[in-house]
Amino acid sequence: xxxxxxxxxxxxxxxxxxxxxxxxxxxxxxxxxxxxxxxxxxxxxxxxxxxxxxxxxxxxxxxxxxxxxxxxxxxxxxxxxxxxxxxxxxxxxxxxxxxxxxxxxxxxxxxxxxxxxxxxxxxxxxxxxxxxxxxxxxxxxxxxxxxxxxxxxxxxxxxxxxxxxxxxxxxxxxxxxxxxxxxxxxxxxxxxxxxx
Amino acid sequence: xxxxxxxxxxxxxxxxxxxxxxxxxxxxxxxxxxxxxxxxxxxxxxxxxxxxxxxxxxxxxxxxxxxxxxxxxxxxxxxxxxxxxxxxxxxxxxxxxxxxxxxxxxxxxxxxxxxxxxxxxxxxxxxxxxxxxxxxxxxxxxxxxxxxxxxxxxxxxxxxxxxxxxxxxxxxxxxxxxxxxxxxxxxxxxxxxxxxxxxxxxxxxxxxxxxxxxxxxxxxxxxxxxxxxxxxxxxxxxxxxxxxxxxxxxxxxxxxxxxxxxxxxxxxxxxxxxxxxxxxxxxxxxxxxxxxxxxxxxxxxxxxxxxxxxxxxxxxxxxxxxxxxxxxxxxxxxxxxxxxxxxxxxxxxxxxxxxxxxxxxxxxxxxxxxxxxxxxxxxxxxxxxxxxxxxxxxxxxxxxxxxxxxxxxxxxxxxxxxxxxxxxxxxxxxxxxxxxxxxxxxxxxxxxxxxxxxxxxxxxx
Numbered sequence: 001x002x003x004x005x006x007x008x009x010x011x012x013x014x015x016x017x018x019x020x021x022x023x024x025x026x027x028x029x030x031x032x033x034x035x036x037x038x039x040x041x042x043x044x045x046x047x048x049x050x051x052x053x054x055x056x057x058x059x060x061x062x063x064x065x066x067x068x069x070x071x072x073x074x075x076x077x078x079x080x081x082x083x084x085x086x087x088x089x090x091x092x093x094x095x096x097x098x099x100x101x102x103x104x105x106x107x108x109x110x111x112x113x114x115x116x117x118x119x120x121x122x123x124x125x126x127x128x129x130x131x132x133x134x135x136x137x138x139x140x141x142x143x144x145x146x147x148x149x150x151x152x153x154x155x156x157x158x159x160x161x162x163x164x165x166x167x168x169x170x171x172x173x174x175x176x177x178x179x180x181x182x183x184x185x186x187x188x189x190x191x192x193x194x195x196x
Numbered sequence: 197x198x199x200x201x202x203x204x205x206x207x208x209x210x211x212x213x214x215x216x217x218x219x220x221x222x223x224x225x226x227x228x229x230x231x232x233x234x235x236x237x238x239x240x241x242x243x244x245x246x247x248x249x250x251x252x253x254x255x256x257x258x259x260x261x262x263x264x265x266x267x268x269x270x271x272x273x274x275x276x277x278x279x280x281x282x283x284x285x286x287x288x289x290x291x292x293x294x295x296x297x298x299x300x301x302x303x304x305x306x307x308x309x310x311x312x313x314x315x316x317x318x319x320x321x322x323x324x325x326x327x328x329x330x331x332x333x334x335x336x337x338x339x340x341x342x343x344x345x346x347x348x349x350x351x352x353x354x355x356x357x358x359x360x361x362x363x364x365x366x367x368x369x370x371x372x373x374x375x376x377x378x379x380x381x382x383x384x385x386x387x388x389x390x391x392x393x394x395x396x397x398x399x400x401x402x403x404x405x406x407x408x409x410x411x412x413x414x415x416x417x418x419x420x421x422x423x424x425x426x427x428x429x430x431x432x433x434x435x436x437x438x439x440x441x442x443x444x445x446x447x448x449x450x451x452x453x454x455x456x457x458x459x460x461x462x463x464x465x466x467x468x469x470x471x472x473x474x475x476x477x478x479x480x481x482x483x484x485x486x487x488x489x490x491x492x493x494x495x496x497x498x499x500x501x502x503x504x505x506x507x508x509x510x511x512x513x514x515x516x517x518x519x520x521x522x523x524x525x526x527x528x529x530x531x532x533x534x535x536x537x538x539x540x541x542x543x544x545x546x547x548x549x550x551x552x553x554x555x556x557x558x559x560x561x562x563x564x565x566x567x568x569x570x571x572x573x574x575x576x577x578x579x580x581x582x583x584x585x586x587x588x589x590x591x592x593x594x595x596x597x598x599x600x601x602x603x604x605x606x607x608x609x610x611x612x613x614x615x616x617x618x619x620x621x622x623x624x625x626x627x628x629x630x631x632x633x634x635x636x637x638x639x640x641x642x643x644x645x646x647x648x649x650x651x652x653x654x655x656x657x
Contacts, residue, residue: 017508018390018490022622027601031261031275033235033282045624050610073508075391078424078490079622080601081326082233083342104360104394104426105326105340112344163358165218175344180352181246183213183221187354190212190223196318196458 002114003173007095007142008152010067013132014059019072020079021106025088027080038084039091064136071098071128071140076117077106086113096142098149100125111166112175118142118149124158131156144170199468201362202431203397206337206462210320212354219356225319227253227349228305229292231283232260232603233324237347238286248290250353255314256287256294259304260325261603264566264593267297276604301444303569303595306330306537310414311571313443317432317459322349327537327619328427329420333413334440335432335462337397340421360426361471363396364464367404369478374656376547377412378539378617378636380404381419382484386494388474393425396472399464400430404478410439411543418538419619422491431463483652485524486621486634488512493621497524497639498651515623516631517611524633524649528560531614532644533626535566536600539617539637542575548641549581557589558647564606565590566598590644602627615643 029041046058054061070089076099077085086109089097097110098118110117120128131138131151139152144167150157162170169175180187200208212221234256241248248254261276271277280297287294295301301308306327309315317335322328324346331338341355348355365384398420405413413430420428437456440446447455482496489512495501501513503520513520534540534548545565557563565585567573573595576582585592599606600618607627608614614632617640618625621632635643642652 015507016511017506020490020620020622022601022620022625026624026628027603030232030603031273031279033279034239035236045628050629075394075424078390079326079620081324081340081342083236083324083344086342101391101394103391103424105342109342109344112342163218165215165356176348176356177240177244177246177344177351179356180221180348180354183354184249184352187212187221187223187249187352191353194209194223196206196209 001112001173001175004095004114004116004144004170006144007068008139009069010065010137011069011071011098011132011140012059012065012067013129014070014072015129017073018075018078021077021082021085022079024077024085025082030082030084035087037091038088039093042088042092068093068095069098069140069142070094070096071125071132074100074122076102078103081105083109083113086110086115090115098125098128111170114170114173116142116144116170118160120149120158120160124156127156199465201464201468201470202335202399202429202462203337203362204468206318206320206335207359210337219358221354222320222357224322224349224353224355225253226255226314226321228309228321228323228328229254229256229346230260230305230323230325231258231279233343234346235279235282235286236343237350240347241350246351248292248350251291253353254292255309256283256292257302257305257308258283258297260597260601262297262596263604264596264598264606267594300570303571304537304540304597306414306418307540307568307572310334310410311443311569313440313446316440316446316455317436318462322355326421327418329425330414330418330537332417332420332427332429333410334436335429335459337427337429339427360397361395363393363398363425363472364470365398365400365474365476366402367400367476367478368402369404371404371478371481374483374638374652375481376636376638377408377415379484380481381416382486382491382494382634383481384476385419385423385492386484387476388423390422390490390492391424393420393423396425398425398428399470400428401464405430406433409543410435411541414541415538419491422619432459483636483639485639485649487516487518487524489515489621489623491619491621491634494634497649498653525651527613527649529613529615529643529648530560530562531608531612532561532563532640533566533599533614533616533618534637534640535564535568535598536618537568537597538619540566540568540572542572544617544637545572545576545581546579548637549584551638551641552588552590552645553584555588555645557644560647561644563590563644564599565592566606567595569595588645599626601625615640615649
């Protein structure tokens, strides 16, 4: 897994609530047996019209917006457990997703793929969206060590929470398999004396 | 001793160790896998040279990406065929039991595991599928995981997790005629919203759940994830024990009695405290339908769509081509789907058949009935329900996830409405541009017969 420390980038505002994983990556693209190529189909049915032409109204297709931070509405990533959603977002080039609330499974999947979910207050999210929409060149800084997200050239900044263990994993590029495999003896001992 | 919830008892007995200021290592008893979310996990282990730790605790089935017609013939779609082949190769190579397409135990993972007695009270179960919450109906801790976690369980039979908070939803009273378990859960989600359960495990309590069959309890627990809860649970009782007894992988004889004695110790202690509690009155629940693009956007079938000002609500209604404030009664419907891990068990088809018997499907309607498993399919035929469906013009297909997520060819066309017994009404879920209306098998059956949404409450008794 790739390490994550700090990121300075412009951001793309996806001002929609309850973005579900079927929108992030529709089921018909889940037939692959590897992790490659999902970025091409991220938000497929929002990015493209039914006839395959580009939907120029969708924010990812607006030339003024770019960057590796996605800022989305409340309850991002709800629905299916498909990790393909995280692979698609990472594959498209995002490194951070900001929202006021994340669905559990998506959040875990993101963290397991080096994609940092930054949960902010409703108020900060609304300020952030407004800043980006009024000036797409707005630079956002995310610092994982300090657990802060700030909007450059403004006094707007907020602390975000992350599990201490997951933070260490992200900072160092470790994943859970490393930890679990190293603890096999303990797991075997547990199996030998299970009480249920 | 401190009072414990059902969830606490099962969770605490599975904790291998705790990382200081961090997650716990939770032992997983049963790992269910399918073709869509497992291949990358197999690859991961292979690339890292890590063997599968406990292959005998894994059970595989093919369900998400399978055709529901001509299952005896090679799968037409090349990518789907390859994905199914990969599952067979991976299972064979790693000594994992697989119920592949056509096997007598094949079926949707959340239908076949309970009916084989794999699902039992007090165990921990995971699957790379968010509706794994279904198995909580037995008093198991069961939840969906991502593919990285599938790899973790392959490697260690464990997961690193922070213990979720506890939530209890209590429904007491008498359910009205025509109100099915699906209506109960759609009602709860419509009241609580799609993220009220995030970060929680939910226990369902009260006489309504106590009096429900196992099939009904599974329907309820299945949709826990639609209010954000990773899992749902119902205390095991005589109904649970009776369901499990005699099934293929259920404990036998003295072992079964020993297990039952243990299972009886699992229900939440009187006085145990939950982080959050909700109470509902059963008599307020009516047959439900959804009008929007998330499962929380549900109303009683006789109610009008609410009027709200927020942008996401308006976007949702625009997608559905509905007006705020209007009623859905008499809306013409051309597609009806009865199936999915929510409502594809024998009881669901009995409920549908009971209404359909002696009637005919409306001319304009395409009605697909997709059983949850081969065993359910056999039962439908043996109980004579297939004859009722055939005579009424419904099409009984072969088992699989089918039009719930439309990964296979079972897609609802662009712009069409589908009254569906599945669990998600997200944009395009049942096919690009399709519009899903979630409902119970009874409401779905009635819609198919009438060719439009009707107020089912006026057609009963």
